[in-house]
Amino acid sequence: xxxxxxxxxxxxxxxxxxxxxxxxxxxxxxxxxxxxxxxxxxxxxxxxxxxxxxxxxxxxxxxxxxxxxxxxxxxxxxxxxxxxxxxxxxxxxxxxxxxxxxxxxxxxxxxx
Amino acid sequence: xxxxxxxxxxxxxxxxxxxxxxxxxxxxxxxxxxxxxxxxxxxxxxxxxxxxxxxxxxxxxxxxxxxxxxxxxxxxxxxxxxxxxxxxxxxxxxxxxxxxxxxxxxxxxx
Numbered sequence: 001x002x003x004x005x006x007x008x009x010x011x012x013x014x015x016x017x018x019x020x021x022x023x024x025x026x027x028x029x030x031x032x033x034x035x036x037x038x039x040x041x042x043x044x045x046x047x048x049x050x051x052x053x054x055x056x057x058x059x060x061x062x063x064x065x066x067x068x069x070x071x072x073x074x075x076x077x078x079x080x081x082x083x084x085x086x087x088x089x090x091x092x093x094x095x096x097x098x099x100x101x102x103x104x105x106x107x108x109x110x111x112x
Numbered sequence: 113x114x115x116x117x118x119x120x121x122x123x124x125x126x127x128x129x130x131x132x133x134x135x136x137x138x139x140x141x142x143x144x145x146x147x148x149x150x151x152x153x154x155x156x157x158x159x160x161x162x163x164x165x166x167x168x169x170x171x172x173x174x175x176x177x178x179x180x181x182x183x184x185x186x187x188x189x190x191x192x193x194x195x196x197x198x199x200x201x202x203x204x205x206x207x208x209x210x211x212x213x214x215x216x217x218x219x220x221x222x
Contacts, residue, residue, distance in 0.1 A: 004155070033208075042201075042212060042213070042214040042215060043156075043201065043212040043215075045210070048208060055208075091155050091156075093155075095208060098207070099144055099146075099161070100146060100158050100161065101210060102158070103148075103155030103156045104155050105154055105155050106154075106155050
């Protein structure tokens with residue numbers, strides 16, 4: 001298995017622009033998580049899905065952030081409009097049902 | 113409130129030495145305690161994990177020591193190597209809710 005796939009790996013955009021991050025989880029994993037990592041706050045859970053249904057989005061910082069999972073093999077995290085404080089590394093992780101979460105390589109987002 | 117507290121923030125160890133990273137948790141409902149290793153530009157990867165029914169788990173040079181009564185667990189890296197230089201995260205979970213420590217940057221000097 002190729003593991004969790006994320007794209008793009010790097011994104012540089014200007015303030016106010018829309019940003020879409022993509023994730024393909026490991027096949028057969030029922031859970032998908034979106035995390036944000038910064039030096040100041042470490043790893044923060046933004047939202048997670050179970051069988052494509054959002055379960056907990058309490059970590060989404062504000063309405064500018066939205067996430068979807070239209071099917072078991074694809075999820076997106078959208079930021080609209082983006083702000084400089086959104087600059088971070090965004091990770092997607094999938095989990096088979098219990099125990100270990102498997103992380104993707106991350107998307108480094110820079111908002112100028 | 114931070115559910116998992118990790119220390120130290122950074123650690124420098126000589127090659128061949130022992131690296132020790134500590135974590136403490138609050139919620140006694142946690143039932144799974146993994147350690148993740150993260151190299152620059154990569155996502156965290158599972159290194160080793162333990163459940164609270166055992167006090168120690170060893171995999172190669174990596175050992176988790178778990179103290180349920182103290183609500184603490186630690187990672188020991190024996191014979192540390194320069195290739196171990198990375199950031200290490202502890203975590204505690206119950207079901208699908210994972211709480212991560214803030215990370216320890218380990219540098220192993222040749």
